[in-house]
Amino acid sequence: MTRIRIRVLGPVQLEVDGVPVRLTPLTTRLLVRLVAADGEAVPVRQLRRDVWGLADEPRHLALRGRNEVQKRVLELRRALDPRQDGTAARVLRTEQQVTVGGPETAYRLVPDPGEVDSERFTAVVGEALLAPPATAAHRLAEALSMVRGRPLAEVNGEEFAAPFIRRLITLQDSARRELVRSRTHLGRPDLALPVAESIARDHPDDPDAARTLDSLRAALRARHGAELLRHAVPLPGRRVDVVLLRGDLFEQTDANLVVGFTDTFDTATDQDVVISRGSVQGQLVEHLFGGRRRLLDEKLRAGLRAVPALGTESAQAKRRGRRVRYPVGTTVAVPVDGRRVFATAYSRLGNDLVARSGHEDLRTSLDNLWASVAVHGLYKPLAVPLMGSGLARVTELDRGQLAALIVDSFIDACRRNPALTPELRIVIRPEDLAGTDLSPVEKRFQDVESEAGRGRAR
Incomplete structure (x- = not known):
């Protein structure tokens, strides 16, 4: 089967069989919108609002809007499934939803575990937060290495992406703080220090982050002792x-x-x-x-x-x-x-x-x-x-x-x-x-x- 990797922990990247795929800006936004839905189906009207930035259209214009969405969905499916082995149908599903105005087409992104880096990140951090210090430090460092920047950077500030971005940023922050604790517990303040510095830099008004940073610096100075x-x-x-x-x-x-x-x-x-x-x-x-x-x-x-x-x-x-x-x-x-x-x-x-x-x-x-x-x-x-x-x-x-x-x-x-x-x-x-x-x-x-x-x- 075709191997898919969707990376959203930073600028969005799509890889198919290890090869980066270039998408048009609108199709990239479509992919981002479907990822931000976090497994939920997104109706065409919602896609028109969030991806195209258009308000709900009169019924006589809705067909044209639906066709425009279908064109971008088709482009995304071709990108996901260059060998036409059924990967696109598995990953990007078409559904019908019942609404007051009648049935409406919706699209749902359902990748396998590990195909989207945010899902892998969430799973690894969740396991690490329950693990003993040495295992936790290893797994948390592995998870944080996936982060290349702000999640869904292309749509930062847009309402539809806010819950998804907030969840990942909160989880990243928890992972960093736990990594500091684990490395400190293991007697490695030198490895904990750069992580604590990144937390203090991102949270300049957080007194706990400042205290932790000061404590690590003091521990390192004490450990050096007579070392010059x-x-x-x-x-x-x-x-x-x-x-x-x-x-x-x-x-x-x-x-x-x-x-x-x-x-x-x-x-x-x-x-x-x-x-x-x-x-x-x-x-x-x-x-x-x-x-x-x-x-x-x-x-x-x-x-x-x-x-x-x-x-x-x-x-x-x-x-x-x-x-x-x-x-x-x-x-x-x-x-x-x-x-x-x-x-x-x-x-x-x-x-x-x-x-x-x-x-x-x-x-x-x-x-x-x-x-x-x-x-x-x-x-x-x-x-x-x-x-x-x-x-x-x-x-x-x-x-x-x-x-x-x-x-x-x-x-x-x-x-x-x-x-x-x-x-x-x-x-x-x-x-x-x-x-x-x-x-x-x-x-x-x-x-x-x-x-x-x-x-x-x-």
């Missing part, structure tokens, strides 16, 4: 997030940690001479090893056994700290309580005990870091400080540029390693935030998304 930025790396078939957040690296208890070291992997904080107690290395001993520096040293030595040293300084040349040097970029995965601390050398500790690093050193250490994370990271989230912004400052880059460099290196690594980490967190200390411009990171993600868009277009 979150973006997904555009990768096929998997989700990897990059998050910048304000806080303390050692508060990320569910994540692997990255701690920057010098090429000698010093850990001594005595009198703040070799390593500052306020540095990330100095805090590592206290936070994760209970002040037991020797335990950390043992784990580092175990990891460094497989790494060829670059050389050893003499006691005369380097009077304090360790004297064995390793290549910049050397990374040791230190196991701690079911997770890993990735100790990575990104600076050189001079014999004057001043750590020095540069853009290329940091990039090398990052590239080696991601390779180690891919092997030893247990596919946990990874938290990294703003490396290069501390005592071993990479002077040619400001903090925002350092963050962008970390992000850039990480995105490249994600493309090479399919199971690197589900989330990278770059942790910025609160006292550093005021002097950190994050626009380079935002710009980098804009570029990445543009590149991904061009790739999809090709």
Whole structure:
């Protein structure tokens, strides 16, 4: 049988066997009038008033008017049934009504379920309003996706269409409000927010809509907490997030940690001479090893056994700290309580005990870091400080540029390693935030998304 689709949730569209059909303006209005009748038969005289805009005609002119209606009905039937398989007779029926003035021809539209989008919309919303939240959210989103604009847009404001339009708009409004409730109940205020915004926009004087919108925005702000930025790396078939957040690296208890070291992997904080107690290395001993520096040293030595040293300084040349040097970029995965601390050398500790690093050193250490994370990271989230912004400052880059460099290196690594980490967190200390411009990171993600868009277009 011929497949018919009549869409009235927006500008009227007729499709027959998947092909849009163009109707003349009068025939389009005839179709709209029959849809608005909602299954009731419409007499010819009523069609003349509503479709043609003509008052009741004298009896001697009624035949001419009836012929004009029949011509448009015939055009509509031909459009509905191009193969002449009986579809038109099924969908558009001719009836006779008994009136005071005698029998009168009337026409009734009786499509099958699903052939008119408003009927499908009504059925799906009705089912969803009685369903549990997850099912309701799915079905309501499905129903609302059918809406392309104001129902029966061509006859908006005309009396015959008012009840039909009012019913659908009321149902649409109920669907939107219930979708907001369902998504909120499911813990997805981010998905509820755009729907709530559309309700508030359409009902600017509705205090409930305004309160709901304010509540969702507050919930989202609270959920972000310390988050400053979150973006997904555009990768096929998997989700990897990059998050910048304000806080303390050692508060990320569910994540692997990255701690920057010098090429000698010093850990001594005595009198703040070799390593500052306020540095990330100095805090590592206290936070994760209970002040037991020797335990950390043992784990580092175990990891460094497989790494060829670059050389050893003499006691005369380097009077304090360790004297064995390793290549910049050397990374040791230190196991701690079911997770890993990735100790990575990104600076050189001079014999004057001043750590020095540069853009290329940091990039090398990052590239080696991601390779180690891919092997030893247990596919946990990874938290990294703003490396290069501390005592071993990479002077040619400001903090925002350092963050962008970390992000850039990480995105490249994600493309090479399919199971690197589900989330990278770059942790910025609160006292550093005021002097950190994050626009380079935002710009980098804009570029990445543009590149991904061009790739999809090709």
